[in-house]
Amino acid sequence: MTRLWPWNRRKKASTEGDGAVPGVGSAGETCSGQLSPEQRIPPVGSVTAAAYATAAGRDIVGSALEVGSSVTNVYLAPAVAGATWPLLVGAPPLLASSFQARPVLRAAIDEGRSPGEGGAPIAQVLSGGGGVGKSQLAAAYARDASRAGTDLVLWVTAADVQQVIALYAHTAQLVQAPGAMGTDIQADAQAFLGWLAATSRRWLVVLDDVTDPAALTPWWPALNSGKGWVLATSRLKDGRLTGQGRRRVDIDVYTPAEAVAYLEHRLTGDGLGHLLDGSQEQLADELGCLPLALGHAAAYLINQQMACADYLSLLRDRELSLDEMLPSWADTENYGRQVAAALLLSRAAAEAASPRELALPVLRLAALLDPAGHPAAFWESEPVLSHLARIDDEQGVPVPVSVDEARECLLVLHRYALITYSSSSSGREVRMHALTARAVQETTPHALRPRLARTAADALLDIWPDEPGTDHNVSAVLRANVLTLHHAHGDGQPHKVFSRAGRSMVSSGLFQSALAYWQERLALTEKELGPEHAETLSVRTDLACTYNELGQYDDARLLHERVLADRIRLFGDDDASTQTARAFLAVTCCHLGQYEEALQLERQVLDARIRVFGDDHPDTRWARANLAVTYNRLGRHDDALPLCEQVLAERIRLLGEVHPDTCLARNNLAATYRNLGRHEDALPLCERVLAEYTIVLGPDHLDTHLARAHLAGTHRRLGRHHDALPLEEQVLAARIRLLGDDHPDTHRARANLAATYTDLGRRDDALLLGEQVLAARIRLLGDDHPDTLRARANLAATRLHLGPSDTEE
Secondary structure, three states: OOOOOOOOOOOOOOOOOOOOOOOOOOOOOOOOOOOOHHHOOOOOOOOOHHHHOOOOOOOOOOOOOOOOOOOOOOOOOOOOOOOOOOEEEOOOOOOOOOOOOOHHHHHHHHHHOOOOHHHOOOEEEEEOOOOOOHHHHHHHHHHHHHHOOOOEEEEEEOOOHHHHHHHHHHHHHHHOOOOOOOOOHHHHHHHHHHHHHHOOOOEEEEEEOOOOHHHHHHHOOOOOOOOEEEEEEEOOOOHHHOEOOEEEEEOOOOOHHHHHHHHHHHHHHOOOHHHOOOOHHHHHHHOOOOHHHHHHHHHHHHHHOOOHHHHHHHHHHHHHHHHHHOOHHHOOOOOHHHHHHHHHHHHHHHHHHOHHHOHHHHHHHHOOOOOOOEOHHHHHOHHHHHHHOEEOOOOOOEEOOOHHHHHHHHHHHHHOOOOEEOOOOOOOOEEOOHHHHHHHHHOOOHHHHHHHHHHHHHHHHHOOOOOOOOOHHHHHHHHHHHHHHHHHHOOOOOOHHHHHHHHHHHHOOOHHHHHHHHHHHHHHHHHHHOOOOHHHHHHHHHHHHHHHHOOOHHHHHHHHHHHHHHHHHHHOOOOHHHHHHHHHHHHHHHHOOOHHHHHHHHHHHHHHHHHHHOOOOHHHHHHHHHHHHHHHHOOOHHHHHHHHHHHHHHHHHHHOOOOHHHHHHHHHHHHHHHHOOOHHHHHHHHHHHHHHHHHHOOOOOHHHHHHHHHHHHHHHHOOOHHHHHHHHHHHHHHHHHHHOOOOHHHHHHHHHHHHHHHHOOOHHHHHHHHHHHHHHHHHHHOOOOHHHHHHHHHHHHHHHHHOOOOOOO
């Protein structure tokens, strides 16, 4: 079955099918095609051919083998070198100047690491409100572990489970964890957990800022090896954070002595001990001994060279306006007033010190983003620099802001402890504490917030990698920032970055996360924009495509039917978006085995494409290729052949002999030759495709294995079973490794190998695989699905051809 995701990744065609056994007829099925570059990301708020043509942008062609295959959406991890031990992965925050070791607290943490009942090692969860120094303590442990030569220290931002999975998968590649192939993010993450449980190396995993214990439950590392330790931080005191080998350690503000010691060490360390005038105890008390607020205050004292008593006077004067600037109802942790009081002083000083008074607009933008950090490239983007431009008082025109000026402003804000700016934290160079961000947001006029949110969204989109999967870690960071923006400031208004984030989840294999995201996004757009707004229709389509990825085809069909009906009514039957909605529905019909209905839909799409765009338009060629697929599914191979030949000729003429789209069309033509029994014609095409994929994609890429399966199928049709056998065994082993034992493509490879075993007279092997395939299809697809019926027919034919097993009654 074709599993079609329209925009996130170019996918190769699949013409592979379940091997038909002697005496059993077969119907051609699917393969999936590719996206042209302009078809990957649709504009939001309007629907055009380029936006949605990707539904039709699939070369699909059946084969003479029983049922076709698909290539699932998988992430492709960037190539990484093996680990050089010891290894630090992630970006722990820099320790604060004059960091307080807090020996009493550390003693409690260390004591809590003692083995629990049964001698099992214990993980620690540092629990406390914002700004109390949980992450600083965890960062100190990470630093100490690195200095002690711990083999692996992994710092994971755990507020979003997607980021946990992404960094686990990346680390699996670095440590070369068994089973981590770089093609399935969840499988790689699980492989890393397996490596942690079994390795003899020493390791520390820090899960910073756990916000959803339930979602994180499957991703806690096991401590079975006794060589590792897990340290987590969280604002929660949730019972789900303890038990199962975990203990909570409550973290509070500094003690008065620690707070005063912090101020004294900070000032004397900068040679400004004379500013300690005896008021430091009162100042610490005024700031509630909160580490974050003390950090703001110390930075201000140093930069302004102000005595503690003078700062205390300013603090008390400014605090009179805090009820208005930071309402008490917003201060759920009873820490915000101290943060805001110190913030107001630091902000004013930073504004005076920053180039062209950029401090406040920079703070307001940074406050919208993920507290765990965002790329420094954000501040080099055109949308941000345009937003920061100032009007010249004399000329009355905007004066551009340079990248150097923006960077200088970041450095000023860093000096005043309003942000953390570290060029060594790859992808998360700029961070703002969540309480600081909240205080900034509370002082931002409501009228400015929509423009700020739009600028942030524009900038995140501007720095997003063009090719999905080119830098998986950067994409994960950008997704986290988009989600922060969406949850805090999303109003349902159209913006491409929200679509890019959701589709990035799918291209990374995070289907359940994508489902929740699109469901939330749809509810928001329906409420704010209405059920028939173009953005709502676009989000509904994304949700339907995600249902397809999860195999929830009935749910997908309902949504695609609704979108098609809405587009016909709103835009007319010939509109490009209407035809693309029709193509989406055809794909889902194919998933459901409703091939006749899919054929009618594909015919309508092709006729409309020719009528609107002409015969040689790319969208027309995609529609032509998809129609060929449906013909093959229905066994109408003579109708499919001229379409496949036409598409290949067009691609050779327009793209050249070695273009990926040309190779895809060549692959589909070979499948149609097989469907027609022209196996000698198909063989050289299959060999050429496999050779090209091996060179371009590598020998273990999923598409290369798919081409290997096609070649094996052709050998089998030519009676060369001994040539087919090693290829099919290799394909099955690879799919189990890359996709898992229960993936539809794995079952398809199992069915093909069963057919070859049948041809070679290996009865027991053939029956075992055939029974596994049938049981899986009954469970996944139901008794009446065409794939199930073919699996049952194949198993019956195997028994008829080879006789019953000796163990059968």
